Amino acid sequence: MTNTVYRNWGRTHSCIPYKYIEVDSEEKILFYIKEAIDKGIKLKVVGYYRHSPSDLGMSSGILLCLKTFNKLINFEEIDSNNAMATFQAGATLFDILKSLDPFGYTLEQMPAILDNTLAGVTAVSSHGTGMLVPSLANYVTAFKFITSEGKQLFCSENNNADVYKAMQCHLGALGVITEISFRCRPKFALRHKINPLPFEEVLRDLDKHLYSTKHFLFLWYPYVDFVTTSTYSECSKSLVKTPSKFGWILDYFFGNYLIEFLYGVGAMFGFVEFIEKILFWGIFGKKNEFSANSKDVLTMPILIKQHVIDWAIPLENAKLFLKELRTYIRELCPNPVHAPIVVRFAPSDDIWLSPCYNQNSCYVNVCSYRPFGFDVAHDALWTEYERLARKYNGRPHWGKSHNLNKRDFEKLYPKFNEFSKIRQQLDPQNLFVNRNLSNIFRID
Numbered sequence: 448m449t450n451t452v453y454r455n456w457g458r459t460h461s462c463i464p465y466k467y468i469e470v471d472s473e474e475k476i477l478f479y480i481k482e483a484i485d486k487g488i489k490l491k492v493v494g495y496y497r498h499s500p501s502d503l504g505m506s507s508g509i510l511l512c513l514k515t516f517n518k519l520i521n522f523e524e525i526d527s528n529n530a531m532a533t534f535q536a537g538a539t540l541f542d543i544l545k546s547l548d549p550f551g552y553t554l555e556q557m558p559a560i561l562d563n564t565l566a567g568v569t570a571v572s573s574h575g576t577g578m579l580v581p582s583l584a585n586y587v588t589a590f591k592f593i594t595s596e597g598k599q600l601f602c603s604e605n606n607n608a609d610v611y612k613a614m615q616c617h618l619g620a621l622g623v624i625t626e627i628s629f630r631c632r633p634k635f636a637l638r639h640k641i642n643p644l645p646f647e648e649v650l651r652d653l654d655k656h657l658y659s660t661k662h663f664l665f666l667w668y669p670y671v672d673f674v675t676t677s678t679y680s681e682c683s684k685s686l687v688k689t690p691s692k693f694g695w696i697l698d699y700f701f702g703n704y705l706i707e708f709l710y711g712v713g714a715m716f717g718f719v720e721f722i723e724k725i726l727f728w729g730i731f732g733k734k735n736e737f738s739a740n741s742k743d744v745l746t747m748p749i750l751i752k753q754h755v756i757d758w759a760i761p762l763e764n765a766k767l768f769l770k771e772l773r774t775y776i777r778e779l780c781p782n783p784v785h786a787p788i789v790v791r792f793a794p795s796d797d798i799w800l801s802p803c804y805n806q807n808s809c810y811v812n813v814c815s816y817r818p819f820g821f822d823v824a825h826d827a828l829w830t831e832y833e834r835l836a837r838k839y840n841g842r843p844h845w846g847k848s849h850n851l852n853k854r855d856f857e858k859l860y861p862k863f864n865e866f867s868k869i870r871q872q873l874d875p876q877n878l879f880v881n882r883n884l885s886n887i888f889r890i891d
Contacts, residue, residue, distance in 0.1 A: 455501075457754065493512055519538075532628065533628040574803070619884075755815075792809055853887060
């Protein structure tokens with residue numbers, strides 16, 4: 448595909464690449480790296496499903512998609528509770544789970560969407576939820592990748608350790624990943640308990656919620672001033688029952704298409720607040736409890752196109768941030784606020800550019816849905832959200848909306864300059880740089 452408009456899934460960013468190519472071998476990757484160098488154009492690797500809400504994957508150069516470069520290379524059981532797996536870099540989380548299933552293994556942690564590649568998840572250090580389980584990038588043990596000069600390099604916890612720490616959240620700036628290795632564990636089930644509670648009550652008892660269960664999040668309905676908490680605890684797989692057709696209807700129809708229709712009508716006639724109350728009291732604000740395989744409760748179908756802002760707020764500042772955001776939404780915000788606001792949690796880690804680097808974090812994910820492809824005003828909400836997030840020393844999700852630059856990131860990330868040096872060493876020609884990365888690293 449040449450000179451055709453390329454758009455991300457949410458259709459919030461687009462570009463006209465010189466060429467969009469799906470490749471299935473290292474030889475082809477090397478070929479297109481050389482072509483880009485010879486022609487003096489850029490090269491970016493993109494996922495087939497284009498799920499990034501930002502312009503991190505946009506380029507006027509060559510876009511490489513590794514959709515069919517997704518095979519299991521090696522699986523090795525270490526003991527009864529642990530195994531190591533190596534995949535080609537185009538494998539999505541769905542591909543990985545499908546390949547691990549015959550061995551009886553799965554991933555310990557998962558972000559919400561399974562269509563992303565594991566290489567893409569590590570690009571931005573995508574998070575799941577739960578203070579007892581770090582983000583998925585923390586389970587990655589090794590990378591093989593190709594630099595802009597065509598060199599094939601390997602890094603791991605014990606080999607090129609600095610490059611490895613940079614690669615665990617690489618922003619697509621260091622090279623084209625060809626293989627990725629990670630720790631996995633035996634399949635497990637989770638008991639999912641859903642409970643509607645007042646917003647203030649959840650904040651008051653937040654520590655108890657966070658540390659009494661393996662995974663915890665809450666869905667916040669600000670106009671109602673209630674949330675639904677979700678707690679996930681490991682349970683016996685014998686408790687898992689075949690999912691009901693009603694569960695599919697709730698997740699796919701009510702959770703996506705009905706919301707899209709109602710928020711579309713609400714945006715047109717100005718009664719989003721009323722619709723949120725209907726959704727909460729009529730459908731989603733109900734107690735529920737069930738057991739399911741981990742992937743069926745930790746992930747969710749997200750079908751509505753949307754703008755997204757999602758920052759990692761230091762956990763010690765989370766209550767203050769949420770209370771100020773609540774006051775703004777309920778009293779001052781001129782924009783309609785689409786519920787639910789998803790509030791998740793992640794523990795501190797040592798990945799250089801992880802938003803959780805040396806800080807326990809609360810991620811506050813706000814969406815402005817694009818019902819039927821139409822934008823709904825959200826600029827004022829985004830501006831105030833970012834002001835509050837900066838006030839409380841938050842760090843933005845790399846794959847979502849923010850207006851920060853190199854100077855900001857140097858203050859937020861102690862290892863930012865070390866990452867920059869490694870980036871310059873691995874990509875001296877700036878082959879993998881686009882507008883997004885130019886802003887982050889101040890590259891002309």
